[in-house]
Amino acid sequence: MSFFGKNIKKIRSVQNLSQQDFSKIFDLKRATLGAYEEQRSEPKIETIIKIANYFSISIDDLLTNELTVNELLKFKADFTTNTAKVPKNVFPIISCVTAALVPEYPSSFQDDGFMKSLPKLQLPVSHPEVSLAFEVQNLEMTHLDRGFYPKDVIIGCKVAQKDFKNLDKGSYCVLVTDENLIFRRSFFSSHQVTLKTEHKNIEDITMPISSIKQLWHIRHVFCNQIPDFTDMIEGRLTLMHQDIQKLHEIMR
Structure with a gap:
Protein backbone atom coordinates (compact mmCIF):
# COMPACT_ATOMS: atom_id res chain seq x y z
CA MET A 1 0.00 0.00 0.00
CA SER A 2 1.46 3.41 -1.01
CA PHE A 3 1.37 6.70 0.89
CA PHE A 4 -0.69 8.27 -1.90
CA GLY A 5 -3.93 8.50 0.10
CA LYS A 6 -2.30 10.06 3.17
CA ASN A 7 -0.32 12.49 1.05
CA ILE A 8 -3.21 13.85 -1.01
CA LYS A 9 -5.25 14.30 2.18
CA LYS A 10 -2.36 16.31 3.66
CA ILE A 11 -2.02 18.28 0.40
CA ARG A 12 -5.69 19.21 0.60
CA SER A 13 -5.24 20.38 4.18
CA VAL A 14 -2.17 22.48 3.37
CA GLN A 15 -3.79 23.96 0.26
CA ASN A 16 -7.11 24.48 2.08
CA LEU A 17 -9.01 22.47 -0.54
CA SER A 18 -12.22 20.55 0.14
CA GLN A 19 -12.67 17.08 -1.36
CA GLN A 20 -15.08 18.63 -3.86
CA ASP A 21 -12.59 21.35 -4.89
CA PHE A 22 -9.73 18.84 -5.23
CA SER A 23 -11.93 16.46 -7.24
CA LYS A 24 -12.89 19.22 -9.70
CA ILE A 25 -9.28 20.13 -10.39
CA PHE A 26 -8.43 16.57 -11.45
CA ASP A 27 -11.81 15.51 -12.92
CA LEU A 28 -12.40 12.93 -10.20
CA LYS A 29 -15.60 11.90 -8.50
CA ARG A 30 -15.71 12.87 -4.84
CA ALA A 31 -16.37 9.26 -3.81
CA THR A 32 -13.30 8.14 -5.77
CA LEU A 33 -11.13 10.69 -3.98
CA GLY A 34 -12.52 9.51 -0.64
CA ALA A 35 -11.59 5.93 -1.51
CA TYR A 36 -8.02 7.04 -2.31
CA GLU A 37 -7.68 8.94 0.96
CA GLU A 38 -9.07 6.04 2.99
CA GLN A 39 -6.68 3.69 1.16
CA ARG A 40 -9.57 1.56 -0.11
CA SER A 41 -8.47 2.10 -3.71
CA GLU A 42 -5.34 2.93 -5.67
CA PRO A 43 -5.36 5.56 -8.46
CA LYS A 44 -4.58 5.15 -12.13
CA ILE A 45 -1.09 6.18 -13.18
CA GLU A 46 -2.58 9.08 -15.21
CA THR A 47 -4.12 10.50 -12.04
CA ILE A 48 -0.85 10.16 -10.12
CA ILE A 49 1.04 11.98 -12.86
CA LYS A 50 -1.51 14.82 -13.00
CA ILE A 51 -1.41 15.40 -9.23
CA ALA A 52 2.37 15.14 -9.02
CA ASN A 53 2.85 17.64 -11.85
CA TYR A 54 0.20 20.04 -10.54
CA PHE A 55 1.82 20.32 -7.09
CA SER A 56 5.43 19.92 -8.33
CA ILE A 57 5.99 16.76 -6.29
CA SER A 58 7.96 13.81 -7.61
CA ILE A 59 5.92 10.67 -8.25
CA ASP A 60 8.34 8.68 -6.09
CA ASP A 61 7.82 11.02 -3.11
CA LEU A 62 4.06 11.08 -3.63
CA LEU A 63 3.86 7.28 -3.50
CA THR A 64 6.66 6.11 -1.20
CA ASN A 65 7.17 8.85 1.42
CA GLU A 66 4.81 10.34 3.96
CA LEU A 67 5.30 14.00 3.09
CA THR A 68 5.68 16.64 5.80
CA VAL A 69 3.92 19.99 5.89
CA ASN A 70 7.27 21.75 5.37
CA GLU A 71 7.94 19.71 2.24
CA LEU A 72 4.51 20.55 0.85
CA LEU A 73 4.88 24.24 1.60
CA LYS A 74 8.35 24.17 0.05
CA PHE A 75 9.94 26.56 2.56
CA LYS A 76 12.85 28.45 0.99
CA ALA A 77 16.02 29.93 2.45
CA ASP A 78 15.48 33.14 0.46
CA PHE A 79 12.19 33.94 2.21
CA THR A 80 11.68 37.71 2.36
CA THR A 81 9.56 40.07 4.41
CA ASN A 82 9.68 42.66 1.62
CA THR A 83 6.15 42.45 0.22
CA ALA A 84 7.22 44.24 -2.96
CA LYS A 85 9.29 41.17 -3.85
CA VAL A 86 6.54 38.66 -3.11
CA PRO A 87 4.97 37.31 -6.35
CA LYS A 88 1.34 38.34 -6.69
CA ASN A 89 -1.27 35.81 -7.75
CA VAL A 90 -2.80 36.81 -11.08
CA PHE A 91 -6.21 35.47 -12.02
CA PRO A 92 -6.27 33.87 -15.48
CA CYS A 223 -24.04 35.07 -10.28
CA ASN A 224 -25.45 38.47 -11.14
CA GLN A 225 -27.53 38.43 -7.96
CA ILE A 226 -26.99 36.83 -4.56
CA PRO A 227 -28.40 33.25 -4.67
CA ASP A 228 -30.98 32.12 -2.14
CA PHE A 229 -29.14 29.58 -0.03
CA THR A 230 -32.23 28.57 1.94
CA ASP A 231 -32.39 24.80 2.15
CA MET A 232 -34.97 23.57 -0.37
CA ILE A 233 -35.72 20.37 1.52
CA GLU A 234 -36.34 22.31 4.72
CA GLY A 235 -38.65 24.63 2.83
CA ARG A 236 -40.61 21.75 1.31
CA LEU A 237 -40.97 20.09 4.71
CA THR A 238 -42.34 23.35 6.10
CA LEU A 239 -44.92 23.53 3.29
CA MET A 240 -45.90 19.89 3.86
CA HIS A 241 -46.34 20.59 7.57
CA GLN A 242 -48.58 23.56 6.78
CA ASP A 243 -50.67 21.44 4.38
CA ILE A 244 -51.10 18.72 7.02
CA GLN A 245 -52.26 21.32 9.55
CA LYS A 246 -54.82 22.60 7.04
CA LEU A 247 -56.12 19.06 6.48
CA HIS A 248 -56.49 18.56 10.24
CA GLU A 249 -58.50 21.78 10.48
CA ILE A 250 -60.76 20.73 7.60
CA MET A 251 -61.38 17.30 9.14
CA ARG A 252 -62.40 18.70 12.55
Whole structure:
Protein backbone atom coordinates (compact mmCIF):
# COMPACT_ATOMS: atom_id res chain seq x y z
CA MET A 1 0.00 0.00 0.00
CA SER A 2 1.46 3.41 -1.01
CA PHE A 3 1.37 6.70 0.89
CA PHE A 4 -0.69 8.27 -1.90
CA GLY A 5 -3.93 8.50 0.10
CA LYS A 6 -2.30 10.06 3.17
CA ASN A 7 -0.32 12.49 1.05
CA ILE A 8 -3.21 13.85 -1.01
CA LYS A 9 -5.25 14.30 2.18
CA LYS A 10 -2.36 16.31 3.66
CA ILE A 11 -2.02 18.28 0.40
CA ARG A 12 -5.69 19.21 0.60
CA SER A 13 -5.24 20.38 4.18
CA VAL A 14 -2.17 22.48 3.37
CA GLN A 15 -3.79 23.96 0.26
CA ASN A 16 -7.11 24.48 2.08
CA LEU A 17 -9.01 22.47 -0.54
CA SER A 18 -12.22 20.55 0.14
CA GLN A 19 -12.67 17.08 -1.36
CA GLN A 20 -15.08 18.63 -3.86
CA ASP A 21 -12.59 21.35 -4.89
CA PHE A 22 -9.73 18.84 -5.23
CA SER A 23 -11.93 16.46 -7.24
CA LYS A 24 -12.89 19.22 -9.70
CA ILE A 25 -9.28 20.13 -10.39
CA PHE A 26 -8.43 16.57 -11.45
CA ASP A 27 -11.81 15.51 -12.92
CA LEU A 28 -12.40 12.93 -10.20
CA LYS A 29 -15.60 11.90 -8.50
CA ARG A 30 -15.71 12.87 -4.84
CA ALA A 31 -16.37 9.26 -3.81
CA THR A 32 -13.30 8.14 -5.77
CA LEU A 33 -11.13 10.69 -3.98
CA GLY A 34 -12.52 9.51 -0.64
CA ALA A 35 -11.59 5.93 -1.51
CA TYR A 36 -8.02 7.04 -2.31
CA GLU A 37 -7.68 8.94 0.96
CA GLU A 38 -9.07 6.04 2.99
CA GLN A 39 -6.68 3.69 1.16
CA ARG A 40 -9.57 1.56 -0.11
CA SER A 41 -8.47 2.10 -3.71
CA GLU A 42 -5.34 2.93 -5.67
CA PRO A 43 -5.36 5.56 -8.46
CA LYS A 44 -4.58 5.15 -12.13
CA ILE A 45 -1.09 6.18 -13.18
CA GLU A 46 -2.58 9.08 -15.21
CA THR A 47 -4.12 10.50 -12.04
CA ILE A 48 -0.85 10.16 -10.12
CA ILE A 49 1.04 11.98 -12.86
CA LYS A 50 -1.51 14.82 -13.00
CA ILE A 51 -1.41 15.40 -9.23
CA ALA A 52 2.37 15.14 -9.02
CA ASN A 53 2.85 17.64 -11.85
CA TYR A 54 0.20 20.04 -10.54
CA PHE A 55 1.82 20.32 -7.09
CA SER A 56 5.43 19.92 -8.33
CA ILE A 57 5.99 16.76 -6.29
CA SER A 58 7.96 13.81 -7.61
CA ILE A 59 5.92 10.67 -8.25
CA ASP A 60 8.34 8.68 -6.09
CA ASP A 61 7.82 11.02 -3.11
CA LEU A 62 4.06 11.08 -3.63
CA LEU A 63 3.86 7.28 -3.50
CA THR A 64 6.66 6.11 -1.20
CA ASN A 65 7.17 8.85 1.42
CA GLU A 66 4.81 10.34 3.96
CA LEU A 67 5.30 14.00 3.09
CA THR A 68 5.68 16.64 5.80
CA VAL A 69 3.92 19.99 5.89
CA ASN A 70 7.27 21.75 5.37
CA GLU A 71 7.94 19.71 2.24
CA LEU A 72 4.51 20.55 0.85
CA LEU A 73 4.88 24.24 1.60
CA LYS A 74 8.35 24.17 0.05
CA PHE A 75 9.94 26.56 2.56
CA LYS A 76 12.85 28.45 0.99
CA ALA A 77 16.02 29.93 2.45
CA ASP A 78 15.48 33.14 0.46
CA PHE A 79 12.19 33.94 2.21
CA THR A 80 11.68 37.71 2.36
CA THR A 81 9.56 40.07 4.41
CA ASN A 82 9.68 42.66 1.62
CA THR A 83 6.15 42.45 0.22
CA ALA A 84 7.22 44.24 -2.96
CA LYS A 85 9.29 41.17 -3.85
CA VAL A 86 6.54 38.66 -3.11
CA PRO A 87 4.97 37.31 -6.35
CA LYS A 88 1.34 38.34 -6.69
CA ASN A 89 -1.27 35.81 -7.75
CA VAL A 90 -2.80 36.81 -11.08
CA PHE A 91 -6.21 35.47 -12.02
CA PRO A 92 -6.27 33.87 -15.48
CA ILE A 93 -7.96 35.68 -18.37
CA ILE A 94 -11.00 33.89 -19.82
CA SER A 95 -12.76 34.74 -23.09
CA CYS A 96 -16.52 35.24 -22.77
CA VAL A 97 -19.34 34.61 -25.23
CA THR A 98 -21.84 37.32 -24.34
CA ALA A 99 -25.56 37.00 -25.06
CA ALA A 100 -25.18 39.30 -28.08
CA LEU A 101 -22.50 37.02 -29.57
CA VAL A 102 -24.31 33.71 -29.01
CA PRO A 103 -26.05 33.68 -32.46
CA GLU A 104 -22.69 34.22 -34.16
CA TYR A 105 -20.67 31.70 -32.13
CA PRO A 106 -21.78 28.40 -33.81
CA SER A 107 -20.61 29.56 -37.22
CA SER A 108 -17.53 31.49 -36.03
CA PHE A 109 -15.86 29.55 -33.19
CA GLN A 110 -13.25 28.15 -35.59
CA ASP A 111 -12.30 31.66 -36.69
CA ASP A 112 -9.20 32.72 -34.72
CA GLY A 113 -9.99 36.38 -35.31
CA PHE A 114 -13.48 35.99 -33.85
CA MET A 115 -12.20 34.09 -30.80
CA LYS A 116 -9.48 36.66 -30.11
CA SER A 117 -12.05 39.47 -30.32
CA LEU A 118 -14.27 37.99 -27.58
CA PRO A 119 -14.60 40.08 -24.39
CA LYS A 120 -12.22 39.00 -21.61
CA LEU A 121 -12.83 38.24 -17.95
CA GLN A 122 -10.19 37.81 -15.23
CA LEU A 123 -11.46 35.18 -12.83
CA PRO A 124 -10.14 32.63 -10.29
CA VAL A 125 -10.82 29.42 -12.21
CA SER A 126 -8.97 26.15 -12.72
CA HIS A 127 -7.84 24.91 -16.16
CA PRO A 128 -8.02 28.40 -17.77
CA GLU A 129 -6.28 27.14 -20.91
CA VAL A 130 -9.33 25.04 -21.84
CA SER A 131 -12.06 27.27 -20.36
CA LEU A 132 -14.64 29.52 -21.97
CA ALA A 133 -17.27 31.73 -20.34
CA PHE A 134 -20.86 32.15 -21.52
CA GLU A 135 -23.48 34.70 -20.50
CA VAL A 136 -26.80 33.06 -19.60
CA GLN A 137 -29.54 34.28 -21.96
CA ASN A 138 -32.84 33.10 -20.52
CA LEU A 139 -34.70 31.45 -17.62
CA GLU A 140 -34.71 27.90 -19.01
CA MET A 141 -32.34 26.72 -16.27
CA THR A 142 -34.26 28.38 -13.43
CA HIS A 143 -36.88 26.61 -11.29
CA LEU A 144 -38.69 27.79 -8.15
CA ASP A 145 -36.54 30.94 -8.03
CA ARG A 146 -33.34 28.92 -8.12
CA GLY A 147 -30.83 28.21 -10.83
CA PHE A 148 -29.19 30.28 -13.54
CA TYR A 149 -30.50 33.74 -14.43
CA PRO A 150 -29.88 36.01 -17.42
CA LYS A 151 -26.60 37.93 -16.98
CA ASP A 152 -25.09 35.12 -14.85
CA VAL A 153 -21.76 33.95 -16.25
CA ILE A 154 -21.07 30.23 -16.53
CA ILE A 155 -17.62 28.84 -17.26
CA GLY A 156 -17.01 25.47 -18.87
CA CYS A 157 -14.07 23.20 -19.61
CA LYS A 158 -13.90 21.82 -23.14
CA VAL A 159 -14.64 18.09 -23.43
CA ALA A 160 -13.49 15.89 -26.32
CA GLN A 161 -16.18 13.79 -28.00
CA LYS A 162 -14.52 10.55 -26.89
CA ASP A 163 -15.00 11.69 -23.26
CA PHE A 164 -18.71 12.59 -23.48
CA LYS A 165 -19.61 9.18 -22.04
CA ASN A 166 -17.55 9.93 -18.92
CA LEU A 167 -19.72 12.89 -17.92
CA ASP A 168 -22.05 12.34 -14.99
CA LYS A 169 -25.71 12.07 -15.95
CA GLY A 170 -27.38 15.45 -15.71
CA SER A 171 -24.14 17.44 -15.98
CA TYR A 172 -24.60 21.11 -16.84
CA CYS A 173 -23.20 21.59 -20.33
CA VAL A 174 -23.12 24.09 -23.16
CA LEU A 175 -23.43 22.27 -26.49
CA VAL A 176 -22.64 23.83 -29.83
CA THR A 177 -24.23 22.54 -33.05
CA ASP A 178 -24.12 23.94 -36.58
CA GLU A 179 -26.86 26.44 -35.74
CA ASN A 180 -27.35 26.63 -31.99
CA LEU A 181 -25.65 27.09 -28.65
CA ILE A 182 -27.62 25.23 -25.97
CA PHE A 183 -27.20 25.33 -22.17
CA ARG A 184 -28.96 22.42 -20.44
CA ARG A 185 -28.48 19.28 -18.36
CA SER A 186 -27.04 16.50 -20.54
CA PHE A 187 -27.88 12.80 -20.48
CA PHE A 188 -25.75 10.74 -22.87
CA SER A 189 -26.56 7.28 -24.25
CA SER A 190 -24.51 5.33 -26.76
CA HIS A 191 -25.40 7.40 -29.85
CA GLN A 192 -27.50 10.35 -28.70
CA VAL A 193 -27.88 12.96 -25.98
CA THR A 194 -31.03 14.22 -24.28
CA LEU A 195 -30.99 17.81 -23.07
CA LYS A 196 -33.26 18.84 -20.20
CA THR A 197 -34.09 22.23 -18.71
CA GLU A 198 -35.01 22.94 -15.08
CA HIS A 199 -38.48 24.01 -16.25
CA LYS A 200 -40.70 20.95 -16.48
CA ASN A 201 -43.00 22.54 -19.10
CA ILE A 202 -40.19 22.96 -21.63
CA GLU A 203 -39.73 19.94 -23.87
CA ASP A 204 -36.52 17.94 -23.91
CA ILE A 205 -34.23 18.04 -26.92
CA THR A 206 -32.76 14.78 -28.24
CA MET A 207 -30.03 14.82 -30.85
CA PRO A 208 -27.35 12.50 -32.22
CA ILE A 209 -23.94 12.89 -30.60
CA SER A 210 -22.45 13.36 -34.06
CA SER A 211 -24.26 16.72 -34.36
CA ILE A 212 -22.31 18.20 -31.44
CA LYS A 213 -19.45 20.40 -32.68
CA GLN A 214 -18.27 21.48 -29.23
CA LEU A 215 -19.17 20.66 -25.64
CA TRP A 216 -18.26 22.71 -22.57
CA HIS A 217 -18.77 21.07 -19.16
CA ILE A 218 -19.83 23.86 -16.77
CA ARG A 219 -17.53 23.99 -13.74
CA HIS A 220 -18.03 27.53 -12.36
CA VAL A 221 -20.80 30.12 -12.15
CA PHE A 222 -20.62 33.82 -11.27
CA CYS A 223 -24.04 35.07 -10.28
CA ASN A 224 -25.45 38.47 -11.14
CA GLN A 225 -27.53 38.43 -7.96
CA ILE A 226 -26.99 36.83 -4.56
CA PRO A 227 -28.40 33.25 -4.67
CA ASP A 228 -30.98 32.12 -2.14
CA PHE A 229 -29.14 29.58 -0.03
CA THR A 230 -32.23 28.57 1.94
CA ASP A 231 -32.39 24.80 2.15
CA MET A 232 -34.97 23.57 -0.37
CA ILE A 233 -35.72 20.37 1.52
CA GLU A 234 -36.34 22.31 4.72
CA GLY A 235 -38.65 24.63 2.83
CA ARG A 236 -40.61 21.75 1.31
CA LEU A 237 -40.97 20.09 4.71
CA THR A 238 -42.34 23.35 6.10
CA LEU A 239 -44.92 23.53 3.29
CA MET A 240 -45.90 19.89 3.86
CA HIS A 241 -46.34 20.59 7.57
CA GLN A 242 -48.58 23.56 6.78
CA ASP A 243 -50.67 21.44 4.38
CA ILE A 244 -51.10 18.72 7.02
CA GLN A 245 -52.26 21.32 9.55
CA LYS A 246 -54.82 22.60 7.04
CA LEU A 247 -56.12 19.06 6.48
CA HIS A 248 -56.49 18.56 10.24
CA GLU A 249 -58.50 21.78 10.48
CA ILE A 250 -60.76 20.73 7.60
CA MET A 251 -61.38 17.30 9.14
CA ARG A 252 -62.40 18.70 12.55
